[in-house]
Amino acid sequence: MPLKPLKKAVLPVAGLGTRFLPATKAMAKExxxxxxxxxxxxxxxxxxxxxxxxxxxxxxxxxxxxVEHFDVAFELERTLEERNKAAELEALRAQTMTPGAIVTVRQQVPLGLGHAIWCARSFVGEDPFAILLPDDLMLCDVPCMQQLAEAYHETGGSVVAIEEVPRERVNRYGVLDIAEDKGRLVSVKGLVEKPPVEKAPSNLTIIGRYVLTPEVMGFLSRLEKGAGGEVQLTDSMAKLIGTQPFHGLRYQGRRYDCGDKAGFLEAQVAFALRRPDLAPAMRAILKAYA
Incomplete structure (x- = not known):
């Protein structure tokens, strides 16, 4: 049976952004x-x-x-046209979504990532879907989700992006219990959410990019609380293992944790240095503070 195409994505954006207060008092951290x-x-x-x-x-x-960011801003576009701001107008229009491409669902109570994903159950329906956590900003030659989508079409089932972290930091992540390590792809036999360092089955951890099958919603619907007293996505993903293929993908690229102030500042530097129009100025700034 051919795999269903990957056409849907869920983006959890209900967090309060408390680590960036007061900047996020009136503005979404995303x-x-x-x-x-x-x-x-x-x-x-x-x-x-x-x-x-x-x-x-x-x-x-x-x-x-x-949502307004992806809407059409008629007045702004007209002003840019009148002022012959062609490049700015093109950049603005490139982000506009087609009608019906975005839906929103309110997570009234912050009960964890698993609960947030469960809120999208009607949107997901019977289709495979991606999850992207915007706090994890990816810098990759081939976009990270494209790498995951290609892996999904290769393996079927569920695929998560993974990376190795120092052993002492595994208690911050969902951790893989490995069945077979094939280098780029890792076959998974178990998942543990934020395990104590001494009980972690590996130092391969899940980052904020997933491709999951709709069957995960059946487990999420139980709303069982896990680590931190929250509904953990990792716990429901673990229940998929054994019923379908489940793999971790060592993506090619770099992740910047923009939920952390230091990671956010590092991302500013890294992305500026990738821009031909900004790289010389950024190098000069860095040199001045060296």
Whole structure:
């Protein structure tokens, strides 16, 4: 039976962004800019590069600016046209989504990532779907979600992006219990959410990029609480193992944790250095502070 195409993505964006207060008091943390684009736009562009066409934003109070960012701004576009700002107009129009491409679902109570994903159950239906956490900003020659989509079409089942972390930090992540390590792809026999360092089955951890099958919703619907008293996505993913293929993908690229202030600042430097128009100035700035 041929695999269903990957056309849907869920983006959990209901978090309060408390680590970036007071900047996030009145602005969604996903709207924080890296150079000249907000975090949410990087995630959406990455998904679109993988062929994804439909998006579900799991939102909370005060998150309306996220949806408005992808809407048509008629007055602004008209002003740019009148002022012959062709490059700015092109950049603005490139982010606009087709009608019906975005839906939003409100997560009224913050009960964990698993609960946020479960809120998208009607959107997902019977289709495979991607999950992108905008806090994880990816810098890859081939977009990370495109790498995952290609792996999904190769293996079927579920695929998660993984990376190795120092052993002492495994208690911050979902950790893989490995059945077979094939280098790029790792066959998974178990998952543990934020295990104590001494009990972690490996130092291969899941980052904020997933391709999952709709069967995960059946397990999430139980709303069982796990680590931290929250509904953990990792716990429900673990229950898929044995019923379908489940793999970890060592993606090629670099992740910047933009939920952390230091990671956010590092991302500014890294993305500026990738821009021909900004790299010389950024190198001069860095040299001045060396």
């Amino acid at each position: 709207m924080l800019p890296v150079v000249d684009k907000p975090l949410i736009q990087y995630a959406v562009e990455e998904a679109r590069a993988a062929g994804i066409e439909q998006f579900c934003f799991i939102t909370g109070r005060g998150k309306t600016a996220i």
